[in-house]
Amino acid sequence: MTGNTIEELPGVGPATAEKLRDAGYSDLMAIAVESPKVLAELVEIGESTATKIIASAKQMADVGGFETGDIILERRKGINRLSSGSKAFDELMGGGLESQSIIEFFGEFGSGKTQICFQLAVNATRPVEEGGLNGDVFIIDTENTFRPERIVQMAVALDLDPEEVLKKIHVARAFNSHHQMLLVEKANELAHEMNVKLLIVDSLTAHFRAEYVGRGSLAERQQNLNKHMHDLLRFADLHNAVIAVTNQVSSKPDAFFGDPTRPIGGHIVGHAATYRLYLRKSKGGKRIARLIDSPNLPEAEAVITVSEEGVRD
Structure with a gap:
């Protein structure tokens, strides 16, 4: 079978195909790697039908086949890199923040996590030759920290039209963890009509931490957090986008x-x-970013400044 469209799957008519696309399944691979239960719920079909559709998608998309390293290397050439505004930080990240990946910034309150995300949002709207991604930005704001005034300051510092920059940044306030997870699905739908190249979740864990308290709820919390992270990674893959998330540190030794x-x-x-980056405050408005975890880069540090103008060396 050599079909490449969803409509060519056995048992998928135009109505089901539309439902699949609305749910964010734009290609065969996305369907092939889904679980029947999730697909059945999202597309409102029976689980046995979902199982058949997934089995066909697996055949057509050739899932489970091994690829040689050179083919993977070729595909990785399509990865884009987003500049942070600091040369030292970009070097730490191997030339900027990589698309098709999740970059986590964690640190104490005031360590600059949100400010870095604002700067990334501004930079992502810039042309590729200026270190940007020439795209739109989605921000899922869980703690009501988005400030358009900061975007204006950072845009002006780069000689950009603040109004044009703000028009490319789309913000949704998440009121609880369930809403936060739904917003990723919504973002997936909207991304088919827009050139979304950066998705920010600030903060990733605040709602989960507040809602699931105590050891008894830990398993459920981790299960939902796991699904949320995989949804974000899928978004990164489908849209060749950068995912930036912020995370808090436990302020006291806690049970978990x-x-x-x-x-x-x-x-x-x-x-x-x-990629995991630990941010901490240093003297005179400086911040130290430490790369804690990466698939291919050494553990190292970079010093950046976060000022009114934004992130710089």
Whole structure:
């Protein structure tokens, strides 16, 4: 079978195809790697029908086949890099923040996590040759920290038209963890009509931490957090986008993680994030960014400044 469109799947008529696309399944691979239960719920079909559709998608998309390293290398050439505004930070990240990956910034209150995200949002709207991604930005704001005034300051500092920049940044306020997860699905739908190249979640864990309290709810919390992280990673892959998430550290040794500088979310967040960066305050408005975890880069540090103009060396 050599079909490449959803309509060519056995048992998928125009109505089901439309439902699949609305739910964010724009290609065969997305369907092939989904679980029947999730697909059945999202597309409102029976689980046995979903199982058949997934089985056909697997055949047509050739899932489970191994690829040689050179083919993967070729595909990785399509990865884009987003500049942070600081040369030292970009070098730490191997030339900027990589698309098709999740970059997690964690640190104490006031360590500059949100400010860095504002700067990334501004930079992502810039042309590729200026270190941008020439695209739109989605921000899922969980703690009501988005300030358009800061975007204006940073845009003006780069000689950009602040109004044009603000028009490319789309913000949704998440009121609880369930809403936060739904917004990723919504973002997926909207991204088919827009050139979304950066998705920010600030903060990733605040709602989860507030809603699931105590050891009894830990398993459920981690399960939902795991799904959320995988939805974000899928968004990154489907749209060749950068995902930037902020995370808090436990301010006191707590029952879950012990260490006061440990990010919230434990191994679930740790394994799903492609790059993990620990931010801490230094003298005179400086911040130290330490790359803690990466698939291909050494553990190292960069010093950046966060001023009214934004992120700089």
